[in-house]
Amino acid sequence: STPASSPKVCIVGGGPAGFYTAQHLVKTRTDVQVDIYERLPVPFGLVRFGVAPDHPEVKNVINTFTQTAQHARCSFHGNVRVGKDVTVEELQEAYHAVVLSYGAEGNRTMGVPGEDLAGVYSAKDFVGWYNGLPRNRELRPDLSCETAVILGQGNVALDVARMLLSPVDILKKTDITQHALDALAESSVRRVLIVGRRGPLQVACTIKELREMVNLPGTRPEMEASEFEGIAETLKSLVRPRKRLTELLLKAAIETPGEEELEKRNRAERAWGFRFLRRPLEVLPSTDLIRAAGIRLAVNRLEGDGEGVRAVATGEVEDVECGLVISSIGYKSLPIDPAVPFDARKAIIPNTMGRVQQTAGLYCSGWVKRGPTGVIATTMNDSFDTARTLLQDIGKGTLDVSTVKPGSQGVSALLEKRGVKPVSFSDWEKIDSEETRRGETRGKPREKMLDVGEMLQVARA
Numbered sequence: 001s002t003p004a005s006s007p008k009v010c011i012v013g014g015g016p017a018g019f020y021t022a023q024h025l026v027k028t029r030t031d032v033q034v035d036i037y038e039r040l041p042v043p044f045g046l047v048r049f050g051v052a053p054d055h056p057e058v059k060n061v062i063n064t065f066t067q068t069a070q071h072a073r074c075s076f077h078g079n080v081r082v083g084k085d086v087t088v089e090e091l092q093e094a095y096h097a098v099v100l101s102y103g104a105e106g107n108r109t110m111g112v113p114g115e116d117l118a119g120v121y122s123a124k125d126f127v128g129w130y131n132g133l134p135r136n137r138e139l140r141p142d143l144s145c146e147t148a149v150i151l152g153q154g155n156v157a158l159d160v161a162r163m164l165l166s167p168v169d170i171l172k173k174t175d176i177t178q179h180a181l182d183a184l185a186e187s188s189v190r191r192v193l194i195v196g197r198r199g200p201l202q203v204a205c206t207i208k209e210l211r212e213m214v215n216l217p218g219t220r221p222e223m224e225a226s227e228f229e230g231i232a233e234t235l236k237s238l239v240r241p242r243k244r245l246t247e248l249l250l251k252a253a254i255e256t257p258g259e260e261e262l263e264k265r266n267r268a269e270r271a272w273g274f275r276f277l278r279r280p281l282e283v284l285p286s287t288d289l290i291r292a293a294g295i296r297l298a299v300n301r302l303e304g305d306g307e308g309v310r311a312v313a314t315g316e317v318e319d320v321e322c323g324l325v326i327s328s329i330g331y332k333s334l335p336i337d338p339a340v341p342f343d344a345r346k347a348i349i350p351n352t353m354g355r356v357q358q359t360a361g362l363y364c365s366g367w368v369k370r371g372p373t374g375v376i377a378t379t380m381n382d383s384f385d386t387a388r389t390l391l392q393d394i395g396k397g398t399l400d401v402s403t404v405k406p407g408s409q410g411v412s413a414l415l416e417k418r419g420v421k422p423v424s425f426s427d428w429e430k431i432d433s434e435e436t437r438r439g440e441t442r443g444k445p446r447e448k449m450l451d452v453g454e455m456l457q458v459a460r461a
């Protein structure tokens, strides 16, 4: 055990940012004690609830996080909602430093009429539904229509498109929740249009995700050749990642396919395509005004070039028939506690290199620090940066660690008084093995529990 006077740091949020921050702290300083507080009884944040079920290799980071959680100077406290069960000020009382790594649990909305109609979902909820996020278990998306429109062209949009169009035989071997698998097996969706404000040169996805769409069994691309006019001519001037992405896009969109590809396309029963230069104006209702029946899009054109290119409305509109609309225009961080500064416009905690502005002893990392973009590797680097900043502050003496702080003992006492029972990492391991066991019986790597009550029951058994 560490001496009572050792620096005690608490981390809010058990996603990649929380675990990478903890990892760097315990590895770099041999006396620091780290506690991670997580809202849910289960760890890993969007690695569990965001990353697509058919990307198991991405989830290997869980092994590293597990090593950190099992480190002698690191503890995991699940089932603790910071801001509700315990305030940030109380955490600051108990620890020398508090790192906020609670991600982006809100959602950007389209702000158009019809957004509340049945059949309209945010990608965040849809992803939460197929990945077993407890709050989305009752979503029951209506998949009885032929055409789905996804608004947004980033990787999350492509994850959703892939889930809607993948053969169920592929999905059933993943950790997708059984209720989602059953619903997708019955789905009538045959065509997915992925709509963006700007042009083919501005798509926000990466090549890996685009390649997965292009290679998706049982599907063919359905693009508008006219949207690619002049694109091939720009290839020479593009930097490499954008160039390769655009080449692949052109290949799917306008090149004459080879024999094998042609055969695949002819056999395909499902189709996907990008639609460019379109902005949603209104979700159009069915005649009974209850459901989505289509979407009205404003037609844009581009002004300017390079990074500064902007979409401006031409005044033209276009209606597309569809019964399912999924908006994938971004996640958004929310304020956690009145004691913590929050930049409502940028939807992040205002910070300088991870130091929360105007608040000594408070730090942040991950999506709440820099906004909801970037892969796990990006989150890792910025979390290491925040940990470095914090350790520098201890070194410089600007973060005072000379007083003795109660750490988790102090917080445990508060939680007990409030009737909150935290879930430890070994409790989580019981949930983990039960989920793995349930998965095995179905030939899946895991069958996730969807109910917090059930998770707690298994954790305490």
Ligand code: FAD
Residues within 6 Å of the ligand: 012, 013, 014, 015, 016, 017, 018, 037, 038, 039, 040, 043, 044, 045, 046, 047, 049, 050, 051, 052, 055, 058, 080, 081, 082, 083, 101, 102, 103, 104, 105, 127, 156, 159, 331, 336, 365, 366, 367, 368, 373, 374, 375, 376, 377, 379
């Ligand atoms: P999160 O992962 O969201 O973690 C935040 C944690 O804080 C959560 O566990 C949450 O429950 C907890 N929390 C929230 N509020 C509180 C509170 N009040 N008290 C206590 N705890 C709280 N990256 C890749 O590299 N590859 C991929 O394939 C990939 N796929 C993705 C798919 C989707 C749909 C999404 C949304 C993202 C994907 N990413 C992927 C990006 C990756 O998930 C993020 O970079 C990373 O998860 C951000 O980490 P974070 O810790 O900041 O946030």
